[in-house]
Amino acid sequence: MSQNKSVKVVIAGEKRVGKSSLVHRFMHEKFPLKDLYSTVGFDFTVKSISLDNGDNIDVHLFDFGGEPRFQTIFPQYSSDCDGLILAFDPSREQTFNALHEWIQVYGRETESTNFLVSTKADLGVSISPVEINEFRNQHNIDEYFTTSAITGKNTQELLHRLVTRILEKQKNKE
Numbered sequence: 001m002s003q004n005k006s007v008k009v010v011i012a013g014e015k016r017v018g019k020s021s022l023v024h025r026f027m028h029e030k031f032p033l034k035d036l037y038s039t040v041g042f043d044f045t046v047k048s049i050s051l052d053n054g055d056n057i058d059v060h061l062f063d064f065g066g067e068p069r070f071q072t073i074f075p076q077y078s079s080d081c082d083g084l085i086l087a088f089d090p091s092r093e094q095t096f097n098a099l100h101e102w103i104q105v106y107g108r109e110t111e112s113t114n115f116l117v118s119t120k121a122d123l124g125v126s127i128s129p130v131e132i133n134e135f136r137n138q139h140n141i142d143e144y145f146t147t148s149a150i151t152g153k154n155t156q157e158l159l160h161r162l163v164t165r166i167l168e169k170q171k172n173k174e
């Protein structure tokens, strides 16, 4: 039996923007019933997904805690990743502004596929499209998604799209 191809994805962003809830949605297709423990350092999970062409891909997900003191180890864990999810909570604008710093610490956005992800869409708050576009142009963002871990809006779509883009990029490099 051949082994599934795998890709590595890192999720970054400030504390409590909903990163772990998003990962929980990716894994279990439901919202956590209990509040998740705050992530210390990072959490690691693997989710297998089937693409439209029938390929099965193992997505290795690294969910980063978001504590400033862990930013120093962030580049070490993300140095060989294929995809980056930068998550922010639109009801707390500072979590969006903080992403400039996160991507700077990351430092290898030209090598990976990068998605900007707004969480908690169910709250009905959003960051202006002008600011989103500015950020995208400044930082090599491939795509932008608005998601909700509560309703499941765009969560599976985001993961499928990210993996598809990662594989396309790898193919173009061959």
Ligand SMILES: Nc1nc2c(ncn2[C@@H]2O[C@H](COP(=O)(O)OP(=O)(O)O)[C@@H](O)[C@H]2O)c(=O)[nH]1
Residues within 6 Å of the ligand: 014, 015, 016, 017, 018, 019, 020, 021, 022, 035, 036, 037, 038, 039, 065, 066, 119, 120, 121, 122, 123, 147, 148, 149, 150, 151
């Ligand atoms: N309204 C709403 N709240 C959410 C959503 N996702 C997460 N939360 C809440 O936001 C808080 C932080 O979530 P968590 O996933 O632990 O954030 P993390 O620190 O970035 O991993 C928790 O109280 C969650 O219940 C969402 O899609 N909608």
Ligand SMILES: [Mg+2]
Residues within 6 Å of the ligand: 019, 020, 021, 037, 038, 039, 063, 064, 065
């Ligand atoms: Mg967490």
